[in-house]
Amino acid sequence: MLREDLRNIAIIAHVDHGKTTLVDEMLKQGGSFRENQVVAERVMDSGDLERERGITILAKNTATYYNGVKINIVDTPGHADFGGEVERVLKMVNGVLLLVDSFEGPMPQTRFVLQKALELNHRVIIVVNKMDRPDARLNEVGDEVLELLLELDATDEQLDSPIIYCSGREGTATMDPNRKGTDLKPLFDTILDYIPAPEGDPDGPLQMLVSSIDYNDYVGRIAVGRIERGTIKTGQEVSLCDYHVEDLCTNGRVTAIYQYDGLKRVAVEEAKAGDIVAFSGLENVNIGNTVCAPYEFEPIPFVKISEPTVEMTF
Numbered sequence: 001m002l003r004e005d006l007r008n009i010a011i012i013a014h015v016d017h018g019k020t021t022l023v024d025e026m027l028k029q030g031g032s033f034r035e036n037q038v039v040a041e042r043v044m045d046s047g048d049l050e051r052e053r054g055i056t057i058l059a060k061n062t063a064t065y066y067n068g069v070k071i072n073i074v075d076t077p078g079h080a081d082f083g084g085e086v087e088r089v090l091k092m093v094n095g096v097l098l099l100v101d102s103f104e105g106p107m108p109q110t111r112f113v114l115q116k117a118l119e120l121n122h123r124v125i126i127v128v129n130k131m132d133r134p135d136a137r138l139n140e141v142g143d144e145v146l147e148l149l150l151e152l153d154a155t156d157e158q159l160d161s162p163i164i165y166c167s168g169r170e171g172t173a174t175m176d177p178n179r180k181g182t183d184l185k186p187l188f189d190t191i192l193d194y195i196p197a198p199e200g201d202p203d204g205p206l207q208m209l210v211s212s213i214d215y216n217d218y219v220g221r222i223a224v225g226r227i228e229r230g231t232i233k234t235g236q237e238v239s240l241c242d243y244h245v246e247d248l249c250t251n252g253r254v255t256a257i258y259q260y261d262g263l264k265r266v267a268v269e270e271a272k273a274g275d276i277v278a279f280s281g282l283e284n285v286n287i288g289n290t291v292c293a294p295y296e297f298e299p300i301p302f303v304k305i306s307e308p309t310v311e312m313t314f
């Protein structure tokens with residue numbers, strides 16, 4: 001089933017190219033959870049409130065809404081890594097925003113992450129940011145990004161990526177480098193049109209690859225990932241297994257499920273295939289584990305160790 005009410009994207013950006021500013025503006029201009037009751041009903045007893053307060057600061061991912069569609073925005077490590085973190089994070093999404101400063105152009109540090117996104121066949125939206133800079137080189141930087149995509153063996157479709165010119169600071173976006181935008185609508189529209197909606201059977205047996213782990217004093221270990229198949233419910237029993245660790249199969253109970261809302265997490269009763277969630281209750285959970293329906297062990301493989309290319313080791 002296609003989740004037309006959802007888009008999952010990651011942002012690839014060199015430090016200082018304006019990711020934080022742009023995401024803040026997307027949160028401001030997009031709606032929030034309260035106006036968009038498209039996700040499961042909110043659970044708000046005092047226990048949840050307490051838990052929520054405790055884990056808000058851990059949120060690395062965010063979500064905003066546009067035209068009734070929830071857009072999960074996942075943070076990527078902005079550099080090469082040795083532990084497969086980049087792949088795991090990128091596997092949660094269906095497309096990326098490649099954010100590039102309009103003067104500096106693409107930087108070598110983001111090459112590795114971009115390469116991984118291309119290998120996963122993700123669609124790319126090129127965002128030339130800070131277009132308000134007096135020294136902006138809008139057309140040249142657009143060309144430099146396309147050259148980089150060529151070097152990284154992008155597919156024809158990826159080479160045909162849309163280019164949006166933005167000023168995160170001014171909260172504007174435009175498809176036309178010669179004309180300033182008035183708001184971020186062109187960016188939101190392109191995300192909805194160009195990035196595929198996630199797919200997955202909400203009625204099948206639960207399956208979720210754990211992409212990252214957080215920890216919090218109130219609730220212990222928190223597993224973060226995208227639900228591949230099925231539905232996860234608070235209080236539900238689940239099994240844990242691992243494609244690469246043969247003897248791992250334990251059971252546990254989901255104590256709380258959180259989704260992203262702006263910069264916070266909100267507790268929800270349930271979440272289904274396509275959703276990116278964080279949940280507590282499994283004390284032994286590790287990155288790379290698969291969460292399954294009870295005793296329906298179907299581990300998802302993932303690339304464990306990724307070696308950065310030589311040029312990235314500086």
Ligand code: GDP
Nearest residue numbers: 015016017018019020021130133167168169170
């Ligand atoms: P991040 O490191 O990628 O998250 O970048 P930030 O959002 O923190 O921005 C880095 C610097 O660039 C800050 O000094 C911002 O004020 C500045 N900046 C961010 N967006 C824009 C923009 O659209 N135009 C201009 N001129 N400066 C910007």
